[in-house]
Amino acid sequence: MTHTVLIGLGVLIAILTVVSVFGWLPSLRIVPDDTHFDFTRFRRISFPISAALSIVAITLFFTHGLNFGIDFKGGTLLEVRAKSGAADIAAMRTTLDGLRLGEVQLQQFGGPENVLIRVAEQPGGDAAQQEAVQKVRAALGDSVEYRRVEVVGPRVSGELLAYGMLGLMLAILGILIYLWFRFEWQFALGAMIANVHDIVLTIGFMSISQVDFDLTSIAALLTILGYSLNDTVVIYDRIREMLRRYKKMPMPQLLNESINSTLSRSIITHFTVTLALLALLLFGGHAIHSFTAVMMFGVVLVGTYTSIFIAAPILIYLGVGEHREDAPDTATPAKKNKA
Amino acid sequence: MLYFTRWKALGIILTALIVCLCAIPNFFPEEQVKTWPAWAQRRLVLGLDLQGGSYLLLEVDSNYVKKERLDQVRDDVRRTLRDAKIGFTGGVTVRNDAVEVRITKEGDAQAALAKLRELSQPLGGLMGSSGQRDLEVADAGGGVIRLSIPQAAMLDRMRKTIEQSIQIVERRVNELGTVEPVIQRQGNDRILVQVPGLQDPTRLKELLGKTAKMEFRMVDTSVPPDQAQQGRLPPESELLMSASPPPTPYVVKKQVLVAGGDLTDAQASFDQRTGEPVVSFKFNSSGARKFSQATTENVGLPFAIVLDNKVISAPVIREPITGGQGQISGNFTVQSANDLAILLRAGALPAPLTVVEERTVGPGLGQDSIEKGELAAYVGSILVIVFMLLTYRLFGVFANIAVAINVAMIFGLLSLLNATLTLPGIAGIVLTVGIAVDSNVLIYERIREELRGGRNAISAIDAGFKRALATILDSNITTFIAAAVLFYIGTGPVRGFAVTLGIGIITTVFTAFTMTRLIVAWWVRWKRPQSVPI
Numbered sequence: 001m002t003h004t005v006l007i008g009l010g011v012l013i014a015i016l017t018v019v020s021v022f023g024w025l026p027s028l029r030i031v032p033d034d035t036h037f038d039f040t041r042f043r044r045i046s047f048p049i050s051a052a053l054s055i056v057a058i059t060l061f062f063t064h065g066l067n068f069g070i071d072f073k074g075g076t077l078l079e080v081r082a083k084s085g086a087a088d089i090a091a092m093r094t095t096l097d098g099l100r101l102g103e104v105q106l107q108q109f110g111g112p113e114n115v116l117i118r119v120a121e122q123p124g125g126d127a128a129q130q131e132a133v134q135k136v137r138a139a140l141g142d143s144v145e146y147r148r149v150e151v152v153g154p155r156v157s158g159e160l161l162a163y164g165m166l167g168l169m170l171a172i173l174g175i176l177i178y179l180w181f182r183f184e185w186q187f188a189l190g191a192m193i194a195n196v197h198d199i200v201l202t203i204g205f206m207s208i209s210q211v212d213f214d215l216t217s218i219a220a221l222l223t224i225l226g227y228s229l230n231d232t233v234v235i236y237d238r239i240r241e242m243l244r245r246y247k248k249m250p251m252p253q254l255l256n257e258s259i260n261s262t263l264s265r266s267i268i269t270h271f272t273v274t275l276a277l278l279a280l281l282l283f284g285g286h287a288i289h290s291f292t293a294v295m296m297f298g299v300v301l302v303g304t305y306t307s308i309f310i311a312a313p314i315l316i317y318l319g320v321g322e323h324r325e326d327a328p329d330t331a332t333p334a335k336k337n338k339a
Numbered sequence: 340m341l342y343f344t345r346w347k348a349l350g351i352i353l354t355a356l357i358v359c360l361c362a363i364p365n366f367f368p369e370e371q372v373k374t375w376p377a378w379a380q381r382r383l384v385l386g387l388d389l390q391g392g393s394y395l396l397l398e399v400d401s402n403y404v405k406k407e408r409l410d411q412v413r414d415d416v417r418r419t420l421r422d423a424k425i426g427f428t429g430g431v432t433v434r435n436d437a438v439e440v441r442i443t444k445e446g447d448a449q450a451a452l453a454k455l456r457e458l459s460q461p462l463g464g465l466m467g468s469s470g471q472r473d474l475e476v477a478d479a480g481g482g483v484i485r486l487s488i489p490q491a492a493m494l495d496r497m498r499k500t501i502e503q504s505i506q507i508v509e510r511r512v513n514e515l516g517t518v519e520p521v522i523q524r525q526g527n528d529r530i531l532v533q534v535p536g537l538q539d540p541t542r543l544k545e546l547l548g549k550t551a552k553m554e555f556r557m558v559d560t561s562v563p564p565d566q567a568q569q570g571r572l573p574p575e576s577e578l579l580m581s582a583s584p585p586p587t588p589y590v591v592k593k594q595v596l597v598a599g600g601d602l603t604d605a606q607a608s609f610d611q612r613t614g615e616p617v618v619s620f621k622f623n624s625s626g627a628r629k630f631s632q633a634t635t636e637n638v639g640l641p642f643a644i645v646l647d648n649k650v651i652s653a654p655v656i657r658e659p660i661t662g663g664q665g666q667i668s669g670n671f672t673v674q675s676a677n678d679l680a681i682l683l684r685a686g687a688l689p690a691p692l693t694v695v696e697e698r699t700v701g702p703g704l705g706q707d708s709i710e711k712g713e714l715a716a717y718v719g720s721i722l723v724i725v726f727m728l729l730t731y732r733l734f735g736v737f738a739n740i741a742v743a744i745n746v747a748m749i750f751g752l753l754s755l756l757n758a759t760l761t762l763p764g765i766a767g768i769v770l771t772v773g774i775a776v777d778s779n780v781l782i783y784e785r786i787r788e789e790l791r792g793g794r795n796a797i798s799a800i801d802a803g804f805k806r807a808l809a810t811i812l813d814s815n816i817t818t819f820i821a822a823a824v825l826f827y828i829g830t831g832p833v834r835g836f837a838v839t840l841g842i843g844i845i846t847t848v849f850t851a852f853t854m855t856r857l858i859v860a861w862w863v864r865w866k867r868p869q870s871v872p873i
Contacts, residue, residue, distance in 0.1 A: 150697065151694070225821050269776075272727070287711075
């Protein structure tokens with residue numbers, strides 16, 4: 001089935017390519033050529049909304065918490081598939097409850113034959129986790145296929161969490177330093193506020209949706225950081241260019257012009273990234289499902305909003321371009337015009 | 340921006356071509372690639388999450404290593420003082436990570452200190468230049484002498500223990516007949532074992548979980564085991580339990596006749612009379628001599644074969660065994676006889692290993708993940724390609740060519756680095772396709788803008804490239820920083836994602852700066868366009 005679809009799509013591409021080469025295709029404009037939205041005026045709405053959402057996210061984080069996966073919590077995870085027919089979850093639950101392993105969660109996913117078993121971390125160190133997984137294997141026996149078995153001991157889980165958090169901080173710091181070198185400090189600060197905003201909202205999303213928070217979530221968070229910044233940097237680049245070119249333009253108008261002139265790029269790029277993520281979300285399988293879901297939320301929803309409605313307008317408050325008239329070209333000789 | 344010298348154009352195309360060609364070995368079966376010259380053998384390695392297999396992280400018990408060392412020091416102290424005829428009270432004790440001894444007569448204290456200092460050796464043997472020693476001998480006052488192990492000495496000991504352990508682990512894993520296992524040291528006290536294709540690591544864990552310290556000792560027949568259990572144990576003996584159920588106590592002398600280190604070979608076989616599985620072994624010459632002497636002296640008495648402080652069997656010596664070989668029987672199954680033979684051949688671990696992390700993926704899930712990853716990659720790419728064609732038409736074709744080259748280069752570079760491809764890694768490639776077109780979008784949108792600003796076609800294209808490239812560089816470096824951090828902190832699948840993301844960024848910047856520009860430059864030279872169909 002899928003092969004036919006793929007071949008069909010391949011033929012479509014070939015036809016479109018030929019048509020494009022000969023110029024018979026009408027151009028598709030998602031965003032009109034000359035937009036003049038007053039984005040910066042929205043800051044009076046977007047800033048309070050973002051502040052409120054951030055507070056909600058932080059509250060959620062402390063009340064609801066994150067659904068720590070075994071990477072960070074320790075314990076055992078088994079993905080099993082019944083060898084014949086649907087898995088009898090009730091019977092499996094009874095069997096596993098009889099092992100007295102504390103909290104055992106069973107969850108069906110991706111079809112009636114698949115079951116995800118989570119066994120909470122056992123007291124008694126690393127060896128106890130190993131005993132637990134042996135007991136589960138012995139109890140379920142040969143009736144199921146063991147598709148995935150993960151056991152993380154208490155010390156390793158602690159280290160992984162510490163490493164993950166350290167990585168997140170390092171990434172933010174590294175990006176901050178880079179932006180500081182390439183732009184002025186206000187830009188770096190603005191990007192960092194946007195950054196933290198992205199991460200806080202995404203953590204709020206993870207708290208609501210209760211997706212597993214594990215190493216891949218850290219990977220998703222870091223990717224969101226990278227892409228959100230990617231977007232922010234494109235707009236900042238334009239703002240810097242405009243600042244050099246139009247010495248007298250009022251700041252809100254200059255920011256608006258910058259956002260509007262990069263708007264079609266922002267939207268087209270996000271559309272392509274969304275297409276790629278959508279393919280991963282729909283066809284990539286459950287192993288990367290939460291990874292792509294988090295990324296979809298972070299990159300597509302939060303990232304775009306942040307760079308347009310937070311990262312750019314915040315420059316007004318950080319005092320970018322305030323004294324341009326008093327300080328003509330010579331004031332910023334260090335900035336080499338690369339463009 | 341649109342002018343390339345002939346050499347520059349050639350250089351760009353050759354670079355891209357060579358990098359792309361590096362991906363070729365992936366399209367041939369592995370056996371065939373093995374016959375190629377070494378430089379052509381580099382290919383992608385599938386991660387354990389895709390090909391299935393077991394990942395074990397083992398930890399060497401550092402407390403055990405420390406305790407072993409302290410016990411050894413304690414015995415040395417006792418012997419040294421006895422040899423020097425220096426009296427001590429209250430015995431030699433191990434307390435607070437140190438060995439302590441109280442010298443009875445105050446006058447002996449200096450002599451004792453001098454004698455015990457001789458136990459301390461310079462670190463790193465005769466070549467040791469650090470001036471550090473493996474033992475610190477100090478006068479703790481009140482006639483007490485304290486011997487402690489300095490930090491550096493402990494680290495040195497751990498390093499050696501890990502090195503030895505890795506060798507033993509390697510031998511044991513190889514005995515399983517697995518394909519290309521990876522065994523690496525990780526950190527100060529951990530060993531990483533990756534065994535592709537292993538579905539159930541239970542046996543592997545059993546093999547690695549045993550220290551396999553083998554000893555031949557005499558059974559102490561002066562006390563029956565049940566009396567010994569009640570505390571009437573002679574000081575030179577100890578009470579050990581049987582290895583196989585039901586647990587039976589044995590009183591065994593502490594003195595070791597022959598140790599496992601003297602074994603040269605061990606094989607599982609069948610007893611010729613009873614037909615039950617046994618392990619037959621051979622001693623080296625010194626082991627054979629010791630064993631022959633011991634069995635000659637003790638005909639008619641039982642001796643115990645002890646493995647990790649458990650008695651496997653305690654046969655009676657019927658006649659002197661002088662040939663340097665013998666067999667162990669002890670309620671073995673074929674499997675357990677085989678495992679014991681493996682353990683004996685591989686040698687004893689210097690310290691016990693604990694599994695602190697285990698991740699096993701069955702071949703079914705791995706295959707599923709590959710299929711799903713491939714499908715997602717195809718669908719994602721096709722969607723992006725179609726979208727680019729609809730949006731930019733001819734320039735969409737240019738962008739798609741650039742993206743295709745980009746992806747081919749990613750695979751080439753990954754192969755060149757022998758990188759590991761994981762499922763998140765595939766996600767990274769799909770995401771790169773989404774983001775790679777971003778560089779084209781940036782350029783094209785800038786060209787559109789310049790056209791609106793009133794420039795003519797060629798000057799707009801030129802300016803579009805010029806302005807967009809700086810932005811492309813800036814925006815990609817930030818993502819690259821995130822990828823680099825991820826590579827540094829991540830393990831396994833996550834690291835695979837970081838690798839593809841990072842390499843994807845490099846190839847994206849390369850294609851934007853060279854290939855896309857080159858293609859557009861050729862088109863401009865060929866067409867001399869008055870307007871840009873963008």
